[in-house]
Amino acid sequence: MSLRDITRxxxxxxxxxxxxWAVATLLALLTALIAFGFSGYRLGPEETVIQLFRTMGGMFGLLLPIVALVASYMAIAGERESGGVKFLLGLPNSRRDVFLGKLASRLGVVTAGLVFMFATATVMAVARNGALPVGVVGGMFAVSLLYTSVFVAIAVALSATVAERSRAIAAAVGSYFVLVLLYVIPGVNVALLVRFVHQTLLGFEPNFDLYNAVLFTSPLIAYRKAMNMVVPSDLEQEVLQRPAESYTPPGYLGDEMSLLVFAAWLAVPLAIGYWRFEGADL
Amino acid sequence: MVAIRTDGLTKRFGDVVAVDDLDLTIEEGEVFGFLGPNGAGKSTTINLLLDFIRPTAGSVEVLGRDAQTNPEEIRERVGVLPEGYGFDDPLTGREYLSWAIRTKRADDDDDELLDLVGLGDDGDRLAGDYSKGMQQRLAFAIALVDDPDLLILDEPSTGLDPNGIQQLREVVRERADQGTTVFFSSHILSEVEAVSDRVGVMNEGELVAVDSIEGLRESAGGHATLRLDCASTPAGLGVDALDGVAASRVDERTLVVDCTDPAAKVDVVTHVAERATVEDIRSETVSLEALFNDLTGGGRDDARPVEEVRQ
Structure with missing residues (x-):
């Protein structure tokens, strides 16, 4: 139960x-501004709001990982650097309490932030358009929260393996680069890289199922796929590569798969991070 | 009952052996002073006791429980004043203390504890804004929560003013009188001398001596030198025949007597006073400082005497 005391x-x-608070306010202002300025082309009020959240989802894909990483990268590394961990563990807490307590509180922080952002956007959108598509907004919130939680888990796990701020920053920036940017930068992204290795270096026939499967391992791609589950079908986006009109990805690359990708990104980093923290000299 | 037992305890950091094959037993109810220069391995030992770090070899038992398999149970019954801590969160001193009380499921009154350590008026200020000495007082208050069976204090007087050190000493003595075992480290000899039942001296990762203060004095030779200034040349008084006197010599009108037993000094003075007119008496005991320097080679990272290392 001391876990609850740590979280609190x-x-x-x-x-x-x-x-x-400054960051949260800034982000809420940003979403409010987008909601205020957004206008759909020849769309009804409900469609406009749905389209608005769909568009915000595109931005969230890049923004939410930053929010999560910034809120969590010092969760445990900070306690180790400042010596706060000596009080945490001088009292009857286990390392597991510290790890899980920190995870819980940082999840709480980003959830609050996300609620803040969605609340301002929703209020603004409803005020402007007079419609509230509850299903889509709620669904978008749910997948966005899941996506953010993945990065909180990654950041807390990384934070548990380092003892200094500088390393914690390096780990957070590195993970953003590897898990997000590397999938969206034109010219040097993962999809091209895999294809290059497979086709050019190894001399295999092109296999887009394989390239797409590799692409799908990114939380960002999974987030984009997950959004397809909550928006109306005419707003769904083709996230994976399509070499030809006739190509249809196999069933295991369907939108639902994104939940499994999220689950893996939650479980694996946490397990490794906890294992490293458990064995560390603090 | 044994409060702390280490058995062949060894900790290496890379090539550096911080603690080397340490065998240490501390009985319940003892006040044990853990003495040594900076870098001697005191904090490393304490961190091993608390499972902050893991031993390279050997075992640690605290209050009958293995430090690595049962750290939580140990922490239930131990009060810790760690070294190198920080009050980083924007919480007040009282909130930190209340958190400790809640975590220990204790029923202490936070006001009472704050008063006890002299922070009665500062409980509602942010702990991060405290001076070093005030933070040390707060850390001490946290260690006292739930009246622990064992107090582990790592350099407790760091940053405290003389008044604070005095208060700390009083509380430690009080708790010890009530049966609390106290294990505290220090590089300041006088501090250890003032409150300890027994002393362990660490140097370069090894325990070089474990004894009571008196025992240490004796093992250092226990020499005391007495200088008696007399009205006339004090020759042929037969001082050498007294028990506990090693040698004597006359230097003009001063009689210099080396005693192997400090208790012999009184006999010497009485003996001489009966036979000559004594104008002044000066006594020098082999100082523990000298002994400490002897045991530790003047410290690991510098050759300054302990006196100068004091803050």
């Missing part, structure tokens, strides 16, 4: 952080 203490501290 960490959450109280986060709530008092001026920087965190």
């Amino acid at each position: 203490k960490d959450f109280t501290a986060a709530r008092r952080s001026r920087a965190l």
Whole structure:
């Protein structure tokens, strides 16, 4: 039960952080501004709001990982650097309590932030258009929260394996680059890289099922696929590569697969991070 | 009952052996002073006791439980004042203390504890804004929560003013009188001397001596030198025949007597006073400082005497 005390203490501290409030306010203003300025072309009010959240989803794909990483990268590394961990573990807490308590509180922080962002966007959109497509907004919130949680898990796990701020920053930036940017930069992205290795270096016939499967391992791609599950079918986007009109991805690359990708990205980093923290000299 | 037992405890950091094959037993109810220069391995030992770090070899038992398999159970019954801590969260001193009380499922009154360590008026300020000495007081208050069976204090007087050190000493003595085992480290000899039942001296990862203060004095030779200034040349007084006197010599009108037993000093003075007119008496005991320097080779990272290392 001391887990709850750790979570409570960490959450109280986060709530008092001026920087965190500043960031949350900025993000809420941003979503409000987008919601205010957005206008669909020849769309009814409901369609406009749906289209708005769909568009915001595109931005969230790049933005939410940053929010999660910034909110969590110092979760445990900070305690190790400052020596706070000596109080945490001088009291009757186990390392598991510390790890899970920190994870819980940082999840709480980003959930609050996301609620804040969705609330301002929703209020603004409803005020402008007079329609509230609850299913789509709720669905978008759910997949966005899942996506953000993945990066909180990754950041807390990384944070548990390092003892200094500089390394925690490097790990957070590195993970953003490898898991997000490397999938969207034109010219040097993972899809091209895999294809290059497979086709040019190894001399195989093109296999787009394989390239797409590799692409799908990214949380960002999984997020885009997951959004297809909550928006109306005419707004679904083709996230994977399509070499020809006739190509249809196999069933195991369907939108639902994104949930499994999320689950893997939640479980594996946490397991490794906990294992490393459990064995570390603090 | 044994409060702390280490058996062949060894910790290496890369090539550096921080603690080398340490066998240490501390009985329940003892006040044990853990003495040594900076870098001697005191904090490493304490971190091993608390499972902050893992031993390379050997075992640690605290209050009858293995430190690695049962750290939580140990932490239930131990109060810790760690070294190198930080109050990083924007919480007040009282909130930190309340958190410790909640975590220990204790029923302490936070005001009472704050008063005890002299933070009565500062409980509602952010702990991060405290001075070093105030943070040390708060850390000490946290260690006292739930009246632990064992207090582990790592350099407890760091940053405290003389008044604070005095208060700390009083509380430690009080708790020890009530049966609490106290294990504390220090590089300041006088501090250890003042409160410890027994002392362990660490140097370069090894335990070089474990004894009571008196025992240490004796093992250092226990020499005391007495200088008696007399009205006339004090020759032929037969001081050498007294028990506990090693040698004597006359230097003009001063009689210099080396005693192997400090208790012999009184006899010497009485003996001489009966036979000559004594104008002044000066006594020098082999200082523990000298002994400490002897045991530790003046410290690991510098050759300054301990006196100068004091803060």
